[in-house]
Amino acid sequence: MSDPQDGPLLRTPSVTTSTGSSNKQALKVTALTLLATLLIAGQAFTAYMLFNQKERLSTLESHSTRLEELGRRATAMRSPMKMALPMNSLPLLMDDAVTEKKAPSTPAPKKELTQCQQEATGLVDVRMHSYKPTCDENGDYEPQQCWDAANKCWCVDKSGAMLENSMADGPADCGKAKVGALE
Template sequence: MSEPETQTLIGGPGQYTAINVPAAQSGRSSRAYKVAGITLLACVLIAGQAMVAYFLLSQRSDIKSLEDQSNDLKAQLAKGRSVAVPMRMHLPMNSLPMLMDDSVDQDSIQSTEAPEIDPKQATVCQLEAAGLKPVQVPGFKPVCDERGLYLAQQCYEGQCWCVNPADGRLIPGSVRSGRARCGAVVVTGSLSKALTA
C-alpha cells in the first residue's frame, strides 16, 4: 500500500517548485508533538515540586519562630489568669434598673439581735425564725419585719424569692439567683392586693 503524497510549493518570487511530501511524515510529527508536550508537562511538574520544597525549607526557620512565639503567649496567658485584675464591665443603660437594689438590706436585719419571743404572742414568722416551729426547707429561717410579718423578699444560699407577707407563701415565678424584685402585686385567694417591701 502506498502512502498518499501531498504537494508543497517552495521557492521565491517568480519561481515555485512543487515537492511531494509523503503523508506518513505528518503522522510522525503529531506523535512527536505529543511526546514533547508530555515531556514539557513532566518538567513543569518537577520544577513546581522543587520550588515548593525550596520554599518550605527556606521558611522552616520562620515557622519554628512562630511556633515558639505561640507557645510563649500561651504560657503568659496561663500565668496571667491567676493574677489578672478584674475589668469593669460596660453595661447598657437599659439594664440599669435591674442593677438598682430596691429591696431591704437583709444583712442589716439579720445582724440585729432578735428580742425574746413569747410563743403565745408570736406570729408564725417569728416562731419559724426562732426555730420553735419547723419550716419546709431544713436550715432556712425566714426574716420577719417589726410587726412579725414575713418580709416580701426571703433569701437562702444565694437564691431569693418573693413571698406573701401575711402567710409566707412563695409567689410563683419570683425565684432568682441574687436579689428578687418584690414590689409587685401579691395574689391572695381571689383578691389581689398591692404590697410593697
C-alpha cells in the first residue's frame, strides 16, 4: 500500500529556504486576480449602464422627432403671411365706386323686441331656470308654452299670462283653455 504522503499533490517540491519570496509572489497573484476581477466587473457595469441609457436615448430621440414633426405641422397650418404689394399696382386695386360720393341712405328703422322675444333671446331673465318662451311671427307668445326640463306645458294669452287650469304633463289642450277663459 502506498503512503498517503506520496499523493500527487504532495510531490511538488517545497521551498523551505525562501518562504518570504513565495508569500510575495502569492500576494502579487492575488492582487492581479483581484484587479482583473474588478476590471471585468467594471466593464460589465458600464455595459449594463450603457444599455439602460440606450433605451432612454432612443426614447429622447423619438420625443425629439415627434416635437420636430409637430413644429413642422404648426408652421404648415399657420395662415399665410401678408405679401407686400408694389405701390404702382395700387390704382388697379381701387374700386371706382369707393371714389364716388354716395348719397347718405337712411338706415332701416330698428324694430323694438317684444317681451316674448327678449325673454326668448335671453335679454330678460325668466323666472324658471332653463325655460325660454316660444314666440309667433308678430313677437307675441305662442298659445302653448312648454318647459322641457320639467315636461310641463300650459296655455297663455298673447301677453304671456297663464290661463287657469291649463297646466299639463306633456302637450296642453289650449283650445279648451281659451274657451274656458273667454266665458
